[in-house]
Amino acid sequence: MAGMTLCSVCERQVRGKAKVEGGASTSTVDGATTTAAAAAASEACALCFGTLNPQFVARVAADVGRAVKNDFYDVKDFVLSLNMPVSLILREEIVKMRDDLGFAGTLASVPFRIRAIDAYIGALYEATGLRPTKCSNLNLTITFCNDEFLKPDCDFLLDHFPDEFIMPAKKMRLAEPPPIESLLTKVKVLSIASRLQADVAKKFNFETPTNNCVSSFELSRDPIFLAGRYCKFSRNLPQSPWTADDHAGSGIVGGSVSEQVCQFLKQKSLADVTRFTASGREDIDVRMLGEGRPFAVQLVNPRKKLPEWSTIEQEINRTFNDIRVSFLRQVTRAEADILKIGEEEKRKTYTALCYSSKRVDPVMLAALQNKAPLELKQKTPVRVLKRRPLIERPRNIFQMHALPIDDHHFQLRLTTQAGTYVKEFVHGDFGRTRPSLADLIDPESEVDILELDVEMVDLEWPPGNITAQQPVPNGLAK
Ligand SMILES: [Zn+2]
CATH class of the missing domain: 3.30.70.2510 (Alpha-Beta Plaits)
Structure with missing residues (x-):
């Protein structure tokens, strides 16, 4: 393990923890850790970047605990996700290939993600009162950031996988192209690691981080x-x-x-x-x-x-x-x-109160029902031209019935294809809908629509049996 600084937690998980002596929580290779620096360095770890340090864990848990108490979630449990720094993920992949490091015990056999979750769930339970579980509709995601090794990590991988780090031409044309390390993502690291040769892994230098991880978290409940x-x-x-x-x-x-x-x-x-x-x-x-x-x-x-x-x-x-x-x-x-x-396939049924400039002819009205089904050609109405492109669409009228009310008024009942402009069908929209209702009744007359109601939107909704309404006792049951 020459050249690698480990925190007491990681150290414990490695065989040969005898290196930690005299209560020092950090073992260093050069032994240069001073008393004053010891506290600051106690989270320094080339493997977990200090994320497993009990004081760090307690701080993160306390932050989450405060947020949970202020956020009124009425739940009893949560699912925990941890986002680790990319550099840390790369190191774990390399450690797996480094038999020269002599790692054994938990550290060698249990993935870091599991060890990390194990380090956090107890503290989070205590701080939040919520039970960590594998299935809950509340998700807690804690993200740890430490980007001080992004550049050296990138340079290391670039030497062996130059083709993996080609900036897209579109980004290169930006006034300020993003740095090459922006291409080093978790997915990229895992994909490269599967092809990494052991002799290349041996060249990796496990430098000790000088900065602590910055943590942030997000609580979100399933929609x-x-x-x-x-x-x-x-x-x-x-x-x-x-x-x-x-x-x-x-x-x-x-x-x-x-x-x-x-x-x-x-x-x-x-x-x-x-x-x-x-x-x-x-x-x-x-x-x-x-x-x-x-x-x-x-x-x-x-x-x-x-x-x-x-x-x-x-x-x-x-x-x-x-x-x-x-x-x-x-x-x-x-x-x-x-x-x-x-x-487009849904049917809609309307009733409309209509006015005719010429005296209503009951025989003409009664004849309307024989004119459906009927295909219309509708240009985008004048009234919506500002918002919609000008196109001509075919639309179907499936059923049509009309009943006279008085000499100049009648009630119209229509079943149409969704998207039919009913008002325009009635008055013709300056000839932009053909045929119009006036064309069908009496081309000499003018017909207008005074009131329109939608009577039915033909869709089985909510999906399933809409008559069997079973209220869910707690509205959030999954
Ligand atoms: Zn550690």
Whole structure:
């Protein structure tokens, strides 16, 4: 072991620990450690970089303990991951090939990762009160940094594997190309190590680190995906917040379906972020009726378990007058993704209150139902041209029924392919949708749409049996 400084923990794990004498916690080859320097050097170790030092472990655990107490996670356990410095990973790989070092015992037989986790779990349990386990929805990742050997490590490997360190041309063209050691990643080290020859490994110099590792950590809980359906009873409430390129931005916070639902869930779960997705969207002045529109919400890093689904539904529906959520349940990420798939195939059913400039002819209206199914050619409507490219798309009307209300008004019921611009189908959008409803009833008349409601979005949602609503007792059950 000539030339290698080990801390007392690593030393203990190596056969022949007799080197440690007189209570010194660090053994050095040159014996130059002074009393004053001894404390500072006590974490110095060419193998673990001081990460196994009990005082260091206690400090890291205390930091984590404070964070856990301030963060309100209502869990009893966690999964621990440790990110070790790249230089340390390289050294462990080389140590394995160095029979000349005379390592035996735990250090030779147990991977460093296991020894490190073993060094931390007890202290973390004590500091946090949470049980370290292999399966939990709370993840604690501790990252240790020490980059003082990145350059020499890189130079060492570069001598034998020059082809592994070629900076991509794109990065070389940057005003300040990144240093070559930025290519030395954990994946790269492990890939090179598997091809490293023993005689090359013998040339590696185990210098002692002069800096302690810097540690940082992250606590994060697995996201929750919720699925449900929403109804919207207002003609003055958008599905999502106005964005800069939407017209007439009202800018009212909470003035949308997604904000109302998400604000509530965020408050209950103390999640960092909520992400709302829905199967399509209705215009602000269109009501969403029937069983509602399928939606999903992702809660990122939730701290608290959610109440039962029925309680959430009741509270949301009591809090907000213009929306109603139902069929709430937890789904997997893959299930939540179904919302974005097959968008074009979904059918939607609408009812519309329409006005005709010419007197309504009941016979013409009744004849409408025989004109479906029908394919339309729709150019991007004038009203959304600012946001969408100008294209012409075919869209299908599957069913069509109309009932007269009075001389100039009638009710229209349509089942269409998703993505059909219904308002434009009714009034024709200056000839940009062909045929239009006016074309079908009486090309001489003008027809306009006064009110539109979505009656049905045809998607089995939430996935599975939507009638068997089983509230999960603790909303976070995996
Ligand atoms: Zn050590």
